[in-house]
Amino acid sequence: MRVETRSPGGFLLRGLVLLPAMLALWWLLLLHPLLEMVRVSAELALRALPRAGALTRITEETGGDWAIRMPLPSPLEAAARQMFAPSQTPQVKTRFLTLRLPRQLFIRFTMAMPLFWAIVLAAPLSWRTVRAMAAGTALLGVLALASSALYVAHTLQQQMPLVSSRAGVFLLDFSHYLNTDALPYVAAIVLALWLHADLRSQVFFRRPAGLPQLEDRQPARTQAVEGRGRKGRGKKRGGISKGARP
Amino acid sequence: MDRTNSSLSSPAAAPLRRFLFLFLLLCLAGFGLLQWPAVDRVVTQFSALLVTVSAALIRLFGGRVVNEQTILRSVANGFSVRMMNGCNGIHVTVLWAASVLAFPAPWRRKAAGLAAGMVVIHSLNLVRFLVLFYVGQAQSAWFDFLHVYAAESLMMFVTLALFWFWAQTVLRSASGLDAG
Secondary structure: OEEEOOOHHHHHHHHHHHHHHHHHHHHHHHHHHHHHHHHHHHHHHHHOOOOOOOOOEEEEOOOOOEEEEEEOOHHHHHHHHHHHOOOOOOOOOOOEEEEEEOHHHHHHHHOHHHHHHHHHHHOOOOHHHHHHHHHHHHHHHHHHHHHHHHHHHHHHHHHOOOOOOHHHHHHHHHHHHHHHHHHHHHHHHHHHHHHOHHHHHHHHOOOOOOOOOEEEOOOHHHHHHHHHHOOOHHHHHHHHHHHOOO | OOOOOOOOOOHHHHHHHHHHHHHHHHHHHHHHHHOOHHHHHHHHHHHHHHHHHHHHHHHHOOOOEEEEOOEEEEOOOOOEEEOOOOOOOHHHHHHHHHHHHHOOOOHHHHHHHHHHHHHHHHHHHHHHHHHHHHHHHHOHHHHHHHHHHHHHHHHHHHHHHHHHHHHHHHHHHOOOOOOO
């Protein structure tokens, strides 16, 4: 398996071309389908909640904001009754609530994708690129869903106390901060390094001096045997295997 | 770290696993520190300094702007921007510091890497801020896209390339280095 060797400079130059291209692709073509996928997945997840029924849904309003109609978590029932219908008798129950959330936030939760694609495509190209692209995109989709859930939980906490302990409130606030300000950017980089073995290898591992542009990542001992057995290819492979350590 | 056996689960990748663990821990610590009011005050002062430098640069080239704390305003059309935590490069600095400190390298190299990286990151961020200030005046429709998505992604990408460059410099200079 041949893997292209890239320098940080080449990576940067390719990225400077690929990043605007990926951002344009995401913004102009893929954003709407991605948001639809997040919306439908979130709706299905909400319907799996206890007491959720056909009335549980997420709709996009005319202004683009999302209206999330969901079952009220049990611990919040009393607070909701107090807030919305203090004069009514206890028999009146509030079972559902509707949250209206800005679309921009959900866009933000998918913005790691173009950065991830640009990193992976600017990295050494091999068959692993395709696998890393597919796995990373799927994981970022799941992350977008989890981020949306965390955002909804934080919004609920702002309206009525979902968590009452100080530690719990701090954790929720801190998670919200990471979720909106750090995760969209960090996730792309961490996932790219985690999923793309060749990129990881070239960033973190010593590059032998005088390494040719194309490199074989087979163990050195196997290459040496092949090098002796095959004329023509032996010289090139032997040179490469010198750099790699068993 | 040797480049063979780079699979995350292999025994040879122990330094890499240690790096990832330390990186995430330091990120959490760094972002946690930013939530502390005393640190937040220092960061706000830093943002005000960046706005002052930006205003001075604009004036140097004949532009007319007014700066007040973290706000930069154009005299010509009244357009103003406020530099906040996401815009002052402090998040990228936290990530840079976490990655350099987590990497197995001599402390002298780490200190040099931290300083050089911060100079590059904040120089780039200053350019970003100035570009956004002018884009906001000329094409306000593009401002949000460039500000929230494009510029931030670009900063992250450049930081990754910078880290790659620094890590290779460290590995090349310290032959046989396997752990920090």
